[in-house]
Amino acid sequence: MDLSEALDQFDRTAANLNLLEGLWQQYKLYIPENPAFDLDTPEIDQLRRDYADAANSLPSIEGYRVDPELLALDDYSQMLLDAHEIYELSAFRSVYDFMQEPEKQIGEYKHRFSKARRRLVRRRMEEVVSEVDNLLHSSIETDLGREFSNGEDDWVALREKITEINRLRGSATIRATRLRDLYRHIRFAEPHDLHDIVTQDWPNVRTALIDLVFEGEPRVIQVDDLQDLVESEPGGAVSSKLAWQLLDQETFERLVFEILRNTKSYENVELLMKTKAPDRGRDISATRVFIDEVNGTERRSVVFQCKHWLTKSIGVKEILVLLEELKLWSRTFVEVFVVTSGSFTQDAVDWREEREMNDESPRVYFWPDTHLEHVLATRPAIRSAYF
Structure with a gap:
């Protein structure tokens, strides 16, 4: 079925x-x-x-x-x-x-x-949201607003995807304040309408849809009264090491996505679907925000490439392949974060340091398992949802 x-x-x-x-x-x-x-x-x-x-x-x-x-x-x-x-x-x-x-x-x-219905549509909802992201990002800025490269064909595709999103969410209410604006602008389909969809309507609706998809469920708690734990005076060292083997690739990507969504220095976090890639792997794009009280706020377009590798370290060869995969996207990223549940080889670390010294673009950063464990140690709500 x-x-x-x-x-x-x-x-x-x-x-x-x-x-x-x-x-x-x-x-x-x-x-x-x-x-x-x-x-x-x-x-x-x-x-x-x-x-x-x-x-x-x-x-x-x-x-x-x-x-x-x-x-x-x-x-x-x-x-x-x-x-x-x-x-x-x-x-x-x-x-x-x-x-x-x-x-x-x-x-x-x-x-x-x-x-049950939310669990049923979760994967496809993520995919369609990513497809809308890619379609809108392929549009071109013009004097009149924005235009699709394929004209009416892309408008038809956008209408079909929004219709599918409505089918997937069913009667579930989403907390989007610009949903009617989105429908109205899709109906008129002028360059200024597409501009408003890209800059205002879709970001608002998208956030509400992702909240619906990622709506959490209560964790299982093994005690009736937390005070009983306090009074038992438990001892021993506290470990930040995580059981990465409990996750699969998709769940690992979602974990990184949740970390970024709940970090103030990142905006417009998007879980992307590389439809042209043979493994249909997913990246996460975001806007990295730097606040300087003197020079003002700077925003950089960044991408996170996730690899759930437990038995093999990521080397230079794999990173070069990942950088090549960025060419699948129509947009340019200033920074690339390679995120893994494992580690990086020493050659890869040396390669990254040399690249940084030469100020090559895009800048490449590494997030190994130890970094993720450090990040999650201060985010107990996210940590408990996945481990």
């Missing part, structure tokens, strides 16, 4: 879930607030059967299902009558909780459904 077919199954599930929620909203109107009997009419019985059919139509999510059986109205009345006879607050509270149980189950299912 491909992603489009999988999304169809999620859409069908969403439709049935909406049906189930609507049936529950109808049924709860008939639930008595005080004991009353003979309320279960044929219409009510049919409503319960319809609810059961809708609940049974929902596939499980990690084993979780909604109970298809609704309690009969006379049974609710009996529970209320029993609570009145006991006349204790806890008894009335138990009845109320029982009455709300279907709504709680529907809410839990909706929560699990949303998380």
Whole structure:
């Protein structure tokens, strides 16, 4: 089953879930607030059967299902009558909780459904966002604004990608303030519209989409009360060494992306897809910001090339290949950061130092595993999300 077919199954599930929620909203109107009997009419019985059919139509999510059986109205009345006879607050509270149980189950299912759908589209959403990045970066500045090199064909491609993004995010709300502006400028498709898309609309929408894709999930914590850990007075040395073998190439790239996104000295962080590269590897581009109170703020276009290598050090040959890969991009980068979960050979270190002494461009920087471990030591939230 491909992603489009999988999304169809999620859409069908969403439709049935909406049906189930609507049936529950109808049924709860008939639930008595005080004991009353003979309320279960044929219409009510049919409503319960319809609810059961809708609940049974929902596939499980990690084993979780909604109970298809609704309690009969006379049974609710009996529970209320029993609570009145006991006349204790806890008894009335138990009845109320029982009455709300279907709504709680529907809410839990909706929560699990949303998380599952987000995981389903995550990879493709990243790819399409990168494709839009590349398309917009290929546009050319003109006196009237910006123009695509392929004219209307690129406008058609942009519309198709934005439509696919909407399909991928579905009903999920994104915190983008310029979403309507983006749609409007795509519709008019003039040079000044493309200028506004590149400089204002897309950066705003893109950030919201990435936030949606990378929306975190709670970490598993093995204690109930953190004070218990404090009082146990644990000892021993604290290591910053990380289990890099837990990550694959894609997760490693995402880790570096998250570090940059959460570092103030980097702006416009983009996870790029090298569609022409044989391995479809991904780089990360960004704007590096230098703030000088005297000379003003300087911004440099930089790229990060990530290699998740655990058993082999990166040498000069591999770095030269990486620099050649930069020619796949239509833009020029002032600085290149080679980031690895392993290390660099001594020849590579000497080569970089000599290149720096000769002031060659682009400047090349190395981030080995030890540097990443140092960076992550002061970013516990990111560290705990990946290790």
